[in-house]
């Protein structure tokens with residue numbers, strides 16, 4: 001079994017257990033459920049950075065990246081740096097994240113927040129809204145077109161935006177539908193961990209202009225962003241490059257300042 005299949009199999013068990021313990025209806029009572037959300041798509045179109053800076057303690061491909069994080073400080077650092085949004089990993093087993101991380105980020109900044117999670121069930125979308133997310137991620141590799149439609153339409157009905165992630169043409173073709181806001185191309189093959197920015201470049205012309213294009217993973221220098229912009233990308237999801245430093249906020253600030261020159 002490849003790592004993505006393993007993550008999804010574990011996620012199904014985790015969600016089934018949560019559903020048996022805590023009904024989804026409780027999330028609708030959260031004070032955060034009725035709030036206005038921030039648009040990441042708009043921020044990416046309007047900002048001059050386009051950076052979505054990630055909070056990620058560890059990953060299957062890199063192991064431990066940074067165990068000594070202060071989510072609130074990091075969120076404020078990313079905001080000060082000029083990031084267009086923040087991505088918060090909420091999976092515990094493989095990434096060391098939690099819904100508390102998302103709540104802390106929400107309490108700290110008014111930036112658009114992406115819940116970076118392996119979403120396979122409506123329950124996780126209600127949970128995302130109740131914990132401060134503005135955007136959810138759907139991964140085409142692990143769902144059918146019907147599931148993408150059902151989950152993205154639910155998210156939109158809750159005023160959450162949807163970032164749909166693909167890694168190849170087949171995933172892209174099966175996924176295009178009006179209930180998506182952003183199309184993300186993951187440069188990392190989640191089954192083999194191979195990373196190539198060429199994946200974003202090759203798929204770019206197949207993404208309809210109606211969607212904001214986001215390039216994800218393996219971005220470690222300003223030159224890469226300048227190249228990807230030539231292919232129409234307006235969003236750039238960066239995790240490890242910031243998280244591996246002692247001060248991710250400051251490292252994002254230096255990166256974004258360099259981007260402006």
Ligand SMILES: O=C(O)c1ccccc1NCC(=O)[C@H](O)[C@H](O)COP(=O)(O)O
Pocket residue numbers: 003004054056059060061062186190216217218219237238239240241
């Ligand atoms: O990062 C991994 O090892 C990974 C493995 C399996 C599924 C997902 C994985 N990563 C999630 C991401 O998409 C990245 O955290 C995100 O795009 C940022 O990537 P990077 O800048 O390379 O840290």
